[in-house]
Amino acid sequence: MIYLDNAATTYPKPEILYEKLDYAYRSLSFNAGRGHYQKAQDAYEAIEKTRKFLIQKANGKSLVFTPSATYALNQIIQGINFEENDIVYCSPYEHNSVARTLNAVRKSKHIELKLIPLNKDLSIDLSSFRFECITNKPKVIFCSHVSNVTGYILPIHEIGQIAKENGSIFVVDGAQAFGVVPVNMEEDNIDYYVFAGHKTLYGPLGIGGYLFCTNELNLSVFGGTGTDSLNLDMPKEGNVRFEPSSPNAVAAYGLYHSSKWVFENDVLSHERFLADYLVHKLKNIPEIILYSNLMGNRTGIISFNIKGMKSDDVASILDEDFKIEVRAGYHCAPFIHDYIKSKPYLGTVRISFSYFTTIEDVNTLVNALEEIVLEV
Incomplete structure (x- = not known):
């Protein structure tokens, strides 16, 4: 997992x-x-x-x-x-x-x-x-x-x-x-x-x-x-x-x-490194819509969607086919979705890193998303 x-x-x-x-x-x-x-x-x-x-x-x-x-x-x-x-x-x-x-x-x-x-x-x-x-x-x-x-x-x-x-x-x-x-x-x-x-x-x-x-x-x-x-x-x-x-x-x-x-640990620097890396990778996938803003002023939380798919369908596929656990939906945040225009997707797919997330985890996620996009 x-x-x-x-x-x-x-x-x-x-x-x-x-x-x-x-x-x-x-x-x-x-x-x-x-x-x-x-x-x-x-x-x-x-x-x-x-x-x-x-x-x-x-x-x-x-x-x-x-x-x-x-x-x-x-x-x-x-x-x-x-x-x-x-x-x-x-x-x-x-x-x-x-x-x-x-x-x-x-x-x-x-x-x-x-x-x-x-x-x-x-x-x-x-x-x-x-x-x-x-x-x-x-x-x-x-x-x-x-x-x-x-x-x-x-x-x-x-x-x-x-x-x-x-x-x-x-x-x-x-x-x-x-x-x-x-x-x-x-x-x-x-x-x-x-x-x-x-x-x-x-x-x-x-x-x-x-x-x-x-x-x-x-x-x-x-x-x-x-x-x-x-x-x-x-x-x-x-x-x-x-x-x-x-x-x-x-x-x-x-x-x-x-x-x-x-x-005692620099959690923020680790999260930012992984977030910047993931955003760089996802920008190379045209079918992905990123809701990541202000790269230098953020933590390891990233939201995105795949064109033509609902957010919860993406999360279910990641779980069932790739054993990757993410969150989909509105994340109990009722206002911001009007600004990022994510309601047609029923919210966003949210990735959130921790100190224990590795670069290998991120690469596995990127590979899984590339496979999902090929099937859309």
Whole structure:
């Protein structure tokens, strides 16, 4: 099997993760912070060690763990105190974890949702956006750090500056970026930065969260915290008020070690080398439509289609005939397909590399696509 769906979840994981998860399941599978015994304290300390490490790597101030990036974005979006007629911007690259949640708020709170403008090359049109923000004064700006469709690295530093100039809350979805693409929350003026443990941090499923520099969110999730249990109100301070339920100490411990591995390796350079190589090869196949933009400003995510074929048919053939695993469809990104005009193909075929993808894997993919094209 050649696995090229790393934007969904990275696989394989670094060997250190498998080793540490085995240890954690045997030695840290206890209810962290819920018991007055050493094993519960050990589990709590494992979580806090991971929290401290990720805060330092993003230059944030604090961090809330959630079961996934989607849950993190829901906590943020539903925790913001929206009022009727508030203006909110998001990029056309947003995932449905942002788009659908904002749409629900739009219906209930009657906010106005606008898309950040793009240039013809599908990059963010910063000059137009700056002018629109001066006029519209958005309450919140949402922006993916990396597109899960094209691999484009969005200019979060410049967008953060625009947010600061207009007094806007700035939320960045780093699910496809954290660990691979650098971020500095203070310098980039980011209020909330969301991550998914099982993607670019090469960690286990079941853990994600958000880093923050300012936290004025309303509570949207309630439950036990292991403290002040007779009080029916949630705690008023500390991360614990945003982290009800039994914490995932096993996943947090694994995430610490996988994240440490990521930050010690130059994943981005490897992905870019493979992406540039693949684009060069695919440009020599006339039947292939590439949706790859901005070669010097992208990760190892590439979308394409084959003329005359639906994207899911291409993915099925790659799986059944060549044992190559890719993703086909709209990738939970509802807006960008209008810009790249991929709807006649039912979305795109998406290739997404990882640190463990080899040049031989890419050559096998290219050979398979050349065979498919001959049969069209």
